Amino acid sequence: MPLLDVQGLTVEFPTRRGVLRALDQVSFSIDTGEILGVVGESGAGKSLTGAAIVGLLERPGRIAAGEIRLDGTRIDNLAPESLRRIRGRRIGTIFQDPLTTLNPLYTIGRQLTETMQTHARLSDAEARRKAIAWLERVGIPAAAQRIDAYPHEFSGGQRQRVVIALALCAEPALVIADEPTTALDVSIQAQIIALLKDLTRDHGTAVMLVTHDMGVIAETADRVAVMYAGRIVEIGPVAAVIRQPAHPYTDGLMASIPSLEHRVERLRQIDGAMPRLDAIPSGCRFNPRCPQAFARCTEQQPELLPAGATHAACWLHADG
């Protein structure tokens, strides 16, 4: 049984101009200890998926349909208090910008101990010891002294390490990492990703790694889901998706990554732009930009179909 099982997740935003569907029938699963990458352009719905899973959708967004199961139990229809107990304890979250994610008026030690004591009965002394241990584990030097420091006394990279510690300190089974390295310097990015990989492997934690950086996915993930305009268009093992993309969009994404090995005259790009939520094309959402579109693509929206080593939502693979 998968650790996390999302079936048909649909998220809607009622607005004055009508109801906007930001996520449409998104389905995927994550096994214990597995790292699933979620890639896509800005606005494809990657972060929304993570938010919906932990019940932190911002108003007026709401889950309109679908089921989310954690270890077999439904969590999308829980009362707020039950949902709260899951957050942090069973599903941790890492956000993007370490400069704004930490409360500037609390020491990092306080923020760590508070989190741990919310989810487990620990004495203050024990909590403090564990907090220091976590800080050491994420690579903060002189942890025993720095524990009483305030966030602004740390660099961006160090703060993100603290954030990772905070996300993992209650020992969740799953961590949703929403663009954890986007706001960091390139040199630090690698360190943080390595740290994340290390820790999650040691604790057997599964990861849903949301990013728009294919490089990170290639290095880190076991499987990858490609999202476009609120749907998953391809999902499968990382190697397969990268080397033999079955969906034209994925193919375009891979091709547009500049390579160190070949020289090209022009960078390849996918013409056009992702459609706005109030102007979704009929049929397959990608069809206006797809170089291989045909009649059926404008009429019917494809579900995820088996396509070689992966699954792709594309009529090109209608016959398996």
Added chain:
Amino acid sequence: MFAFIGSRLLQAIPVLLVVGFIAFALFDYVGDPVSILLGQDYTEAQRVALVHQLGLDQPFFVQYGRFLWTALHGNFGISYRLAQPVGSLIAERLPATLELAITASVLAFAIGVPMGIYTGIHRTSFLSRGFMIVSLAGVSLPTFLLGILLILVFSVGLGWLPSFGRGPVVHLGQWWSTGFTSWAGIRALILPAITLGLFQMTLIMRLVRAEMLEVLRTDYIKFARARGLTNRAINFGHALKNTLVPVITIMGLQFGGIVAFSLVTETVFQWPGVGLLLVQSVAVADIPVMSAYLMLIALVFVLINLIVDLLYYAVDPRLRVRR
């Protein structure tokens, strides 16, 4: 930290000097002290004598210097209207104003902050809407009208509370006088304190609410939720602490406003404070009182600013990393 205080004090001095200058210019150039003090008919000899006595025949900077020097000693000249030393007039009335101002501030804070927190957390509940309407009334209702309405209802209509004066006061030590020692004194304080405090209360409530809403939208609150912290820990721990930092400081600044706003309340209730004195002085262009009041207010505000800066420094750790 001492560098911080020191630099703040240094910044304050030019402000005080400038205000002192304005006060002095007022004193010296506006109005004609001679005709006010001597009346319509006076001989040349009398004028010369008075001019000499007031030091008006000295060069400008000498006068300015003398002005500042005597001011530092608490000598602000003589009121045109009451022919008494301005310094003692003000000292006599200051406790009345301060007592009123402090009572009003405490009331405003004690009611405004909880209301603000509540409406910040429960944005759309009925009670919140009710509070918001009350606060709107507070902002739209001029202080003097509120005072009059309160008098109408509680003094004229119901006869419960007195409508003017301070009631019996007891003198503590050489200077302070208080009305708190007797029930009658407290009763006299109620209506004016509510009148003065209502505006402040609504201001505080709206401020706390606005800050609370801002804070609840931040990334770190989102992260706190994502870590599964309880609502109580989030609202009253993280959010409240971040909200109160700017609120406390703004409130400190507001206190100065209360002291000054008291002039309207004191007029309505005939409360014998510094504000009433000022209003009476402006009406007859009693310059010495006006300029003394100006300097006093400037001093009060500079002090308050300093205290607020210190408070900020103590509460917000980010300010302590000054190199």
Added chain:
Amino acid sequence: MPPRSLVSKAWNSDFAYNFRRSPVAVIAALIALVLVLGAFLAPWIAPHDPMDVASLSLLDSFKPPIGMPDADWSNPLGTDNQGRDVLSAIMYGMRISLVVGCLSVLFAIVVGIAFGLLAGYAGGFTDAVLMRIADVQLTFPSILTALLVDGVISAALPRTMRDALQIYVIIFAIGISLWPNFARTVRGSTLVERNKDYVMAARVIGVPSWRIMMSHVLPNVTGPVMVIGTLGLGLAIIAEATLSFLGVGLPPTEPSLGTLIRFGDDFLFSGQWWVSVFPGVTLILMVLAINLLGDWLRDALNPRLR
């Protein structure tokens, strides 16, 4: 474009839609409209002319409003101690209150925008000095500033000219007390705009600074200025009423609502409450309507609250 579709475009815009949907805003606007019309049409529609001494008769004095014994419809809100009709006095008084309020706010806006633009655009020393002045002034409540400015100027004027110029002095005093609010906001927006690419592009081309400020920065600032302007109008009206109530405002020959309340204050204890209360209620309604509109405006223009 033909005017028809321009109007319908405005009607259907987000802004107007927001307005129509908010019952509070609509009601407030209606109240404000009624009061403003009443004020400006006063010379034509007021039942009596309260300033015409000849038409007054002491026999009419202290007539109570409708609902109490001895009242009649020729003076629906009663009369004061000299027989003046309260309703008419209110209409004329509101006129003055509104005029003084609007002019003061306009003055504050002009000065505030000028200094704000200057401070934000020039930066450096000019900015520091101007903002220091604004800050210091902001720590004093505006009523105090207005009172002191009023007092000083009145004292400086020769006695004969005092009454005639008083209204301008008041406008100036209140305006002066309100300018920092506008200046700070405009400065903030200017700072934001100044660093934007289109401004730098204009500078590179050689467009003169004042031109940039006027045609690029200024339009982006109108939103916040409008919000503060409405709230400032409320403050200005209250300020004028307060000053008049305190006795240092407009001369008794042109009574504003504040002056009327002051007149009536003396009669509270003898039972003739209507002389003060009705002008008071009108004042409250006016300011409430303005504040509600200002609040709605601020929420409507704030993209994050939608």
